[in-house]
Amino acid sequence: MSTRRQELIIETGRTEQQYWRDLWHFRELFYILAWRDILVRYKQTVIGIAWAVIRPFVTVVVFTLVFNRIAKLEAPEGIPYALFVSVAMMPWQFFASALSEASGSLLNNAGLISKVYFPRLIIPAGSVITSLVDFAITLAMLAVLMLWYQYAPDWRVLTLPLFILLAFAAALGSGLLLCALNVKYRDFRYVVPFIVQFGLYVSPVGFSSTKVPEYLRWVYDLNPMVGVIDGFRWACLKGTAPLEVHTLASSVVVTATMCIYGVWYFRRTEQTFADVI
Amino acid sequence: MSSPIIQVENLGKSYRIQHQQRERYTALRDVISSKVRSWVQPAAQRPVGDSEEEFWAIKDLSFEVKEGDVVGIIGRNGAGKSTLLKLLSRITAPTIGRIHLRGRVATLLEVGTGFHPELTGRENVFLNGAILGMTRAEVRAKFDEIVAFAEVERFLDTPVKRYSSGMYVRLAFAVAAHLEPEILIVDEVLAVGDAEFQKKCLGKMKDVSRGGRTVLFVSHNMGIMRNVCQTGILLEQGRRVAEGRMSKVIDEYVQRSPTSTRFTANRNEDSYVTACEVRTPDGKKGPTFFTNEPLQIVVRYRNERSINGLRVGFNIALADGTILLACTPEDEGCNSCMAAGEHEVIGALEPNLFLKGLHQIHAAVWNRSDGTIYDDVRSITQFTMEAARERAYSRETVRPGLVQVPVRWSVKTI
Structure with a gap:
């Protein structure tokens, strides 16, 4: 009971040193909030966790029908189009669901925020982790799909965790920024679905990013998900889809900038969350 | 024990009240439009006062709390208790x-x-344990104790949405009660739950403080506050107006609240209380008396018509609302005047009945035969008892009980 006596001084603008220590102290809360969200998500549903598989599966089927069969978009030589799309769709859906969950997370937990203290960073971060669990399930689905097409990836697949990390960071950075903005400006409630919907078409999910004209490429690469998706394709499809160094570099830089700015903005506005929410 | 466990210095919290907007959050549109306006219009020309006003929920607040104290924070709604x-x-x-x-x-702050x-x-x-800052290992260690305290063993695997509200509250309080912080801060959470459970919670809070931990407690139930807290802080408009022993702080609180509230459901003008005063037989008027002085309570009332079965009476209550006695002339074989006109009843009390502190009187006229309450004035007058020098009993600072009753003693060796 009598652990080390903890001293704490509360003053305006003086929480910095304490904050990261608290984050460590509440580290289990990450896990528990994610666990709660996962448990709750499929309670009282008949097919339960199967929803995590059905959603991406149906999207892939629709994409294959519309873009491949009707619009005659082609995958690179030797790769089934469904596989080509799935490999891109999965990181995109992770990003999209993480972003929309994270940006609404603070508002959904308004009750907690106004009644109990813990580092607020845990809430959006926890919801990104929740999406990561769904993502793990869809990865399993991807493996099944590869078995179906009898397609074996090579050594490059070992780099996949790096691209997952990049996707995670991109989702977290933008999620932090958007959820903090959402507390104050509810306009972002309408902005996020738009980003998610729009992003699917500007990211190279249905097509290869080699189709983008060269002179537009640098603008195109500013979308951090371009690097992630190209990376996924490169890692899973034996390098048949090229991963340009400048694409990867600009994704990493944009993601890092977004993370730093996201954390900074979040921390700056965090103290007023309870008053504004 | 040397330095206080909580030290608050010049604390202040201000909110901006926006009169124009209904919502507390800002719409992006407003930010943009006000930015644009500030470029276009110099500051001096802008209309002032229509949008924002500063409101201090807490102002210049300083106090200290010693380790192991149970401190009650009281004040009217909006005094700043919750903000604190x-x-x-x-x-x-x-x-x-x-x-x-x-x-x-x-x-x-909330159960x-x-x-x-x-979830189950x-x-x-x-x-809930994790949210309140416990690790899973800590929760697991206390799990059985928590469940036993909440008395919900049978429903552990039922979603709480199917719980009765009592079960819900019990479980929630049980988790919080088994936290082991050095400082426990509790807002009005005991208002829910049945009497049995409230007693259990209060017992638990006393245990917590007996274990050397510090408790800060907010409640509007002065009886509970007096029972649980040793010291108190009275807030008014964000400032501290009194601090010290709980019973004194409660007295101060009651004295500052607006007096005499008429409490008549269907007020009719047939009969009503016109005045009430407390005095000694030799005519000394309050508001302060010594505990060894006999007191007379005078109630005046007016009947607009003659009323059959009319009764007049008064209650004497403590500051926290606990009623010490309720009496009417009929108790002693007198009759209240039922005729039309203004009447006066005087109730004479023995000396050495009351303990130190603030007391209040409620006066009422009602009808015994049909139960009509003509008038019921709560806290129509107040008086404070002070320790009489010659009575050792009343000089003591802390003694449990609500009243003193003269007891004839005999002491012998057997």
Whole structure:
């Protein structure tokens, strides 16, 4: 009971040193909030966790029908189009669901925020982790799909965790920024679905990013998900889809900038969350 | 024990009240339009006062709490109690001033914060524990104790949305009560739950303080406050107006609240109380008397017509509302005047009945035969008892009980 006596001084603008220590102290809360969200998500549903598989599966089927069969978009030589799309769709859906969950997370937990203290960073971060669990399930689905097409990836697949990390960071950075903005400006409630919907078409999910004209490429690469998706394709499809160094570099830089700015903005506005929410 | 466990210095918290907007959050549109306006229009020309006003929920507040104290914070609605608790528990940041805490803080501002209705009782215990700052190992170690305290063993695997509200509250309080922080902050949470459970909770809170831990407690129930807290702080408009022994702070609180509220359901003008005063037989008027003085309570009332079965009477109550006695002339074989006109009843009381502190009187006229209450004035007058020098009893600072009753003693060796 009598652990080390903890001293704490509360003053305006003086929480910095304490904050990261608290984050460590509440580290289990990450896990528990994610666990709660996962448990709750499929309670009282008949097919339960199967929803995590059905959603991406149906999207892939629709994409294959519309873009491949009707619009005659082609995958690179030797790769089934469904596989080509799935490999891109999965990181995109992770990003999209993480972003929309994270940006609404603070508002959904308004009750907690106004009644109990813990580092607020845990809430959006926890919801990104929740999406990561769904993502793990869809990865399993991807493996099944590869078995179906009898397609074996090579050594490059070992780099996949790096691209997952990049996707995670991109989702977290933008999620932090958007959820903090959402507390104050509810306009972002309408902005996020738009980003998610729009992003699917500007990211190279249905097509290869080699189709983008060269002179537009640098603008195109500013979308951090371009690097992630190209990376996924490169890692899973034996390098048949090229991963340009400048694409990867600009994704990493944009993601890092977004993370730093996201954390900074979040921390700056965090103290007023309870008053504004 | 040397330095206080909580030290608050010049604490202040201001909010901006926006008169124009209904919502507390800002729409992006407003930010953009006000930015544009500030470029276009020089500051001096802008209309002032239509949009924002500063409001200090807490102002210039300083106090200290010693380790192991149970401190009650009282005040009327909007006095800043909840804001203070939120500042102490870091939910919101102070505008100015500082708070120095020498220990881990756990807050219970609301019962069942973070409970998820879809989850089972068992799952919620872990969830709630983690939110309040316990590790899973800590929760697991106390799990049986928590469940036993809440008395919900049979329903552990039922989603809490199917719980009765009593079960819900019991489980939520049980989790919080088994936190082991050095400082426990509790807002009005005992208002829910049945009497049995309230007693259990209060017992638990006393245990907590007996274990050397510090408790800050907010409640509007003065009886509970007097029972649980040793010291108190009275807030009024964000400032501290009294501090010290709980019973004195409660007296101060009652004295400051607006007096005499008429409490008549269907007020009719047939009969009503016109005045009430407290005095000694030799005519000394209050508001302060010594405990060894006999008192007379005078109630005047007016009947607009002759009323059959009319009764007049008064209650004497403590500051927290506990009624010490209720009496009417009929108790002693007298009759209240039922005729039309203004009447006066005088009730003479023995000396050495009351303890030190503030007392209040409620006076009423009603009809015995049909139960009509013509008039019921709460706290129509107040008086304060002070220790009489020659009575050892009343000079003591702390003695349990509500009244003193003269007791004839005989002492002998057998």
